[in-house]
Amino acid sequence: MSTPEIVFAGSGGGALTQIADYEAVGGFAALAKARAMTPDEVIAELDASNLRGRGGAFFPTGRKWSFVPKPDRIAKPHYLVVNADESEPGTFKDREIMLRVPFRFLEGCLIAAHAIESKHVFVYIRGEYEQEFEVLVAALEQMKARDLLGDVTVVVHRGAGAYICGEETALLESLEGRRGQPRTKPPFPAIAGLYASPTAVNNVESITTATAVIELGGAEYAKLGVENSTGTRVFSLSGNVVNGGNYELPHGFPLRDLIYGVGGGIAGGRTLKAVIPGGSSTPILTAAEVERVTLDFDSLTGAGTAIGSAAVIAIDDRCCMVQLAVRVSQFYEHESCGKCTPCRVGTRWLTSILQKIEDGRGSQADMDLLLSVAERINGKCLCPLGDSDAIAVASYVDKFRDEFQAHIDEGGCPLHGSSSLDHVLAPVAMHTHHHAREVVPL
Numbered sequence: 001m002s003t004p005e006i007v008f009a010g011s012g013g014g015a016l017t018q019i020a021d022y023e024a025v026g027g028f029a030a031l032a033k034a035r036a037m038t039p040d041e042v043i044a045e046l047d048a049s050n051l052r053g054r055g056g057a058f059f060p061t062g063r064k065w066s067f068v069p070k071p072d073r074i075a076k077p078h079y080l081v082v083n084a085d086e087s088e089p090g091t092f093k094d095r096e097i098m099l100r101v102p103f104r105f106l107e108g109c110l111i112a113a114h115a116i117e118s119k120h121v122f123v124y125i126r127g128e129y130e131q132e133f134e135v136l137v138a139a140l141e142q143m144k145a146r147d148l149l150g151d152v153t154v155v156v157h158r159g160a161g162a163y164i165c166g167e168e169t170a171l172l173e174s175l176e177g178r179r180g181q182p183r184t185k186p187p188f189p190a191i192a193g194l195y196a197s198p199t200a201v202n203n204v205e206s207i208t209t210a211t212a213v214i215e216l217g218g219a220e221y222a223k224l225g226v227e228n229s230t231g232t233r234v235f236s237l238s239g240n241v242v243n244g245g246n247y248e249l250p251h252g253f254p255l256r257d258l259i260y261g262v263g264g265g266i267a268g269g270r271t272l273k274a275v276i277p278g279g280s281s282t283p284i285l286t287a288a289e290v291e292r293v294t295l296d297f298d299s300l301t302g303a304g305t306a307i308g309s310a311a312v313i314a315i316d317d318r319c320c321m322v323q324l325a326v327r328v329s330q331f332y333e334h335e336s337c338g339k340c341t342p343c344r345v346g347t348r349w350l351t352s353i354l355q356k357i358e359d360g361r362g363s364q365a366d367m368d369l370l371l372s373v374a375e376r377i378n379g380k381c382l383c384p385l386g387d388s389d390a391i392a393v394a395s396y397v398d399k400f401r402d403e404f405q406a407h408i409d410e411g412g413c414p415l416h417g418s419s420s421l422d423h424v425l426a427p428v429a430m431h432t433h434h435h436a437r438e439v440v441p442l
């Protein structure tokens with residue numbers, strides 16, 4: 001299968017951070033093309049492309065833009081808000097997009113602003129993404145000097161380290177200066193979003209891809225990928241693989257080929273045990289299931305999981321699934337905003353029962369209680385965070401019940417300390433909210 005680059009096109013594996021270099025590969029032609037079109041014509045191209053949101057929800061981008069009322073219907077400022085608060089464990093694609101193709105991303109912002117008739121763009125960037133913030137600001141300065149922004153104001157706003165601010169309404173609350181907690185919906189952001197005004201909220205990769213959609217034309221873009229999942233996707237491959245990293249591939253690419261081909265197989269000569277295919281909130285797949293699925297919406301949904309944020313985490317045979325469940329649950333417990341009881345209390349219960357099982361103190365009743373708590377969280381929360389914990393944990397039990405049972409029968413972890421979650425998921429104590437410069441040598 002050919003692997004066309006759409007998001008990273010022209011970067012040659014490097015970074016297009018100088019405006020002249022971006023223009024040399026056709027940069028800003030799409031913006032000129034879009035500005036010569038009516039907003040409805042731009043949206044029609046997005047509809048024709050069937051581009052769907054790359055943040056996790058997979059909602060059609062053109063339809064989302066079409067929900068924003070025309071200014072003559074709601075005479076308030078219209079806003080474009082870009083969700084660059086990438087925090088889903090295993091997901092690190094947006095940071096590479098902002099670092100390597102900042103102009104394509106910002107060009108997409110201006111195209112989207114034109115489509116929804118907005119003069120105000122806010123990019124809400126994860127606080128730890130300090131280098132990415134600086135790259136974006138430097139790119140904006142270069143664009144301003146070329147008068148490319150027109151009458152559009154672009155503000156890059158830094159978050160303060162809360163996973164929940166990746167939920168679009170919590171992000172809007174945070175942007176308005178309040179505690180980042182999800183809002184009840186309706187009203188939806190398209191009608192009453194930022195400052196109670198019409199707002200489109202889109203992910204970094206979606207916006208960057210919109211540039212390519214206008215450049216190629218919607219129908220041409222739709223020829224890439226597979227039905228219902230057009231185009232390419234930047235997959236973040238991590239875990240126990242030889243070559244972790246971001247890989248732009250067409251939707252429909254076999255998961256097995258990503259792990260064993262592109263990813264170089266399982267590190268250290270180990271064998272594959274399981275794969276989390278779309279970020280920590282998606283149900284897990286067994287090694288046998290990996291052989292059968294392709295990386296697109298229909299295939300992964302058909303296998304009982306989701307493409308999510310396209311973060312593929314490979315897990316080798318040393319990994320204890322109970323330990324993995326503990327870490328995942330600790331993460332969601334820690335990041336719960338506390339607004340609704342099933343999530344605030346339920347995530348804590350899940351973690352404590354899982355820890356009990358892992359420590360060898362669990363009983364048969366605890367297994368039943370674990371699944372009962374998961375059931376009482378799922379579908380009863382204000383936002384997807386609580387469900388994410390419940391669904392992920394329930395999937396580990398469903399696929400690896402024997403291993404959970406062995407912890408109870410043997411009074412502890414059957415892997416006898418040989419289990420390793422190295423490179424799979426950091427313990428919650430390592431989830432820092434410090435800026436990247438403080439924890440990662442740049």
Ligand code: SF4
Pocket residue numbers: 164181182335336337338339340341343344381382383384385386387
């Ligand atoms: S599900 Fe959790 S994170 Fe979402 S609103 Fe409720 S308490 Fe907050």
